[in-house]
Amino acid sequence: MSNKAIFYGSDTGNTEAAAKQIAAKLQADIFDVASNPKDKLAEYKNLILGTSTMGIGDLQDDWASFLSDVENADLNGKAIALFGLGDADMYPDSFVDGMGEIYNTVKAKGCKIVGQVDTDGYEFDASTAVVDGKFVGLPLDEDNQSDLTNERIEVWVEKIRNEFI
Template sequence: MAVGIYFATTTGKTEDIAERLHQMLSTAESPKDLADLPDLNEFQTLDGIICGIPTWNTGADSERSGTAWDSLLEDIAALSLKGKKVALFGLGDSSTYTENFCDAMEELHSYFIKAGATMVGYVSKENYTFEESKSVIGDYFCGLPLDEDSESDMTDERLSNWSIQLKKEMTGL
């Protein structure tokens, strides 16, 4: 059983979280920067895929991340990921960007759904303070939102809870 962790970042925070998550999920492979991958074919060799994405393009409907993920969305949709479990974590700022908190996560989520993946790792929107997020579906975020700008003191607990959740929901961990 193989699980990979992938991230893209502009100022390094999503990479830092990917490393911290890897310490908690030691059976997963070491985190890889999406910008260094030649293509996404290795996604098809895995049982589980964990992806980290920040939001930079505030309010945008498309290409919300502002990172390497944006140009790979159609490539994700073209993959066949049926039977694979995918979990997302998003980096954002719930204070300064409270009307667009972690918006990019949902865009990535929609493309993995197109590829046939089974999405796991949803997190209740309770315990977060924000106005709006495209990444809320019903009462849940479609992944784990993290805020290293305004709520970094909550990150350890959020990561720890999520890693326990993923060990239950994701094959291979």
């Protein structure tokens, strides 16, 4: 069994497609949070959590209940990497805020958060996913910058591979 697992929530398939790409590169197991995989959280040392942002800065719907399972799980000693899908053109003031919400839930849980990304190359005005001048994980924008997605995933996967436990 892999020691890495991806948990993702997706409305129209963009986050799912990114999750599948990342899973293939890392040989990670993959779970849709809509299937309520909370028992799986304890089984892996390295977790990758992915969400799109809906509403104005809201988590993807299926994440709404799964996030409390993550909050109640024992994350001590695990490594966590985050990725988020968003649309910087239409929602420049809440770009990938869903990723910021997951970050705010896991940051005080005794886990190591890996895979922070520079804001260079992204055009947006505000995001709760930016902390200390960096994105807390990997933002992907399939609506405006889909041509950059493969390379962004490639670079990020190599980074987290080295930072994982």
